[in-house]
Amino acid sequence: xxxxxxxxxxxxxxxxxxxxxxxxxxxxxxxxxxxxxxxxxxxxxxxxxxxxxxxxxxxxxxxxxxxxxxxxxxxxxxxxxxxxxxxxxxxxxxxxxxxxxxxxxxxxxxxxxxxxxxxxxxxxxxxxxxxxxxxxxxxxxxxxxxxxxxxxxxxxxxxxxxxxxxxxxxxxxxxxxxxxxxxxxxxxxxxxxxxxxxxxxxxxxxxxxxxxxxxxxxxxxxxxxxxxxxxxxxxxxxxxxxxxxxxxxxxxxxxxxxxxxxxxxxxxxxxxxxxxxxxxxxxxxxxxxxxxxxxxxxxxxxxxxxxxxxxxxxxxxxxxxxxxxxxxxxxxxxxxxxxxxxxxxxxxxxxxxxxxxxxxxxxxxxxxxxxxxxxxxxxxxxxxxxxxxxxxxxxxxxxxxxxxxxxxxxxxxxxxxxxxxxxxxxxxxxxxxxxxxxxxxxxxxxxxxxxxxxxxxxxxxxxxxxxxxxxxxxxxxxxxxxxxxxxxxxxxxxxxxxxxxxxxxxxxxxxxxxxxxxxxxxxxxxxxxxxxxxxxxxxxxxxx
Numbered sequence: 001x002x003x004x005x006x007x008x009x010x011x012x013x014x015x016x017x018x019x020x021x022x023x024x025x026x027x028x029x030x031x032x033x034x035x036x037x038x039x040x041x042x043x044x045x046x047x048x049x050x051x052x053x054x055x056x057x058x059x060x061x062x063x064x065x066x067x068x069x070x071x072x073x074x075x076x077x078x079x080x081x082x083x084x085x086x087x088x089x090x091x092x093x094x095x096x097x098x099x100x101x102x103x104x105x106x107x108x109x110x111x112x113x114x115x116x117x118x119x120x121x122x123x124x125x126x127x128x129x130x131x132x133x134x135x136x137x138x139x140x141x142x143x144x145x146x147x148x149x150x151x152x153x154x155x156x157x158x159x160x161x162x163x164x165x166x167x168x169x170x171x172x173x174x175x176x177x178x179x180x181x182x183x184x185x186x187x188x189x190x191x192x193x194x195x196x197x198x199x200x201x202x203x204x205x206x207x208x209x210x211x212x213x214x215x216x217x218x219x220x221x222x223x224x225x226x227x228x229x230x231x232x233x234x235x236x237x238x239x240x241x242x243x244x245x246x247x248x249x250x251x252x253x254x255x256x257x258x259x260x261x262x263x264x265x266x267x268x269x270x271x272x273x274x275x276x277x278x279x280x281x282x283x284x285x286x287x288x289x290x291x292x293x294x295x296x297x298x299x300x301x302x303x304x305x306x307x308x309x310x311x312x313x314x315x316x317x318x319x320x321x322x323x324x325x326x327x328x329x330x331x332x333x334x335x336x337x338x339x340x341x342x343x344x345x346x347x348x349x350x351x352x353x354x355x356x357x358x359x360x361x362x363x364x365x366x367x368x369x370x371x372x373x374x375x376x377x378x379x380x381x382x383x384x385x386x387x388x389x390x391x392x393x394x395x396x397x398x399x400x401x402x403x404x405x406x407x408x409x410x411x412x413x414x415x416x417x418x419x420x421x422x423x424x425x426x427x428x429x430x431x432x433x434x435x436x437x438x439x440x441x442x443x444x445x446x447x448x449x450x451x452x453x454x455x456x457x458x459x460x461x462x463x464x465x466x467x468x469x470x471x472x473x474x475x476x477x478x479x480x481x482x483x484x485x486x487x488x489x490x491x492x493x494x495x496x497x498x499x500x501x502x503x504x505x506x507x508x509x510x511x512x513x514x515x516x517x518x519x520x521x522x523x524x525x526x527x528x529x530x531x532x533x534x535x536x537x538x539x540x541x542x543x544x
Contacts, residue, residue: 017094071096096172103518266296279520
């Protein structure tokens, strides 16, 4: 560890519990703007400073204690997407409890399975989450010691107002290697896994890395930083610590990807740094073509995307939308278990050639030097490294690796090999060390990359908003397309696939017909059941 990193760690708030108390003292000038009021405090509007946030966390910690939470207990949170997931996590950590952040986008049967693994002492949720699960035959209130509704009383649950008024509890500290928070994986192939992280893995490793003064990448004092992600994801915790510590002028938080809602807030507070889900960037792509005066992306110097692959036309549209001379797009690759593993900066020049077959956005750069190691395992000789250019399973070694999967120890052990974590991704490594990600193993088609074919379809068919290629064990890969128009011209389709491997005839569906995770990823397993009932994929799925 360098002296600079050591100094930063001595100053950076490492404990989530009193995080906003520290920020209120040392970063009081940060102006926070929300796309809508917090579900945690709907009466308090959409503007905050760090002192007001610190007060809200203290009040929340008090009613969590009144609900029965305390040191060592588990607090599950299932609600609509908003940044108050982070504030609830801080409040739970303040009293020594372990927050478990679960998206309401997980289907009811999946939520039931996760809560059975967690066995939470307190469940914090909303009435329509309970009602939706109950309609599907899942009684969430029966899976927790007590249930608290943020938006009023409900059957089997208390309202927050019944718990208010207690004293502010003292801050409870914990060891750096003890469980700090539980988050879940995307769940693209079924019920998500519950990932347990510690202060060392989430804050000391990931937040501290991002909080360093990196050229270009770091948030600056004059920045307006916008985030439009799934705030139930661990990324929301690490980003909040690092971004607020860098003390930007304004922080903009967008819980709703609806283009009209997002555009209004982004035009009022034009971001200079923007991070969003890939699916949100796709939905906002038309906004990028707005006239100069109404273009909400005109001041962005740095776009950030993680969670899923981005296709070249979308990246190109946003880089062309900003008036900055040299904007950058940072494409990251990582997983809930590991945090970021590699990243690459894309420029306008890198994306200048349109329509071809090139690995622009599948090339995810090199592992972070000194922080992460990645190897490509030879598929024919497990434990042996693949040759440069040979496809294999990607394994990662990082100090940010989580503590394990809650209640699934065998599944966790299966993914470890002497300290190396099997990511479940297939890829290659170039001779100069760059990582090219091909597909998830469960989605693979021998001899091709589904992600690359999806890239090409987006390049050649501008009306396609989403292209998903499903592997089929006993047939040709099945393209499923979402288009912005009324359909797909057969002649244009034939021209687009003229030099591609043989594909089945495309299925055209609406945007809302594609099932998605909280982070906007396509639930390919569920989509397969909808459009290809009875078909099987080619991959084994052993590493999901």
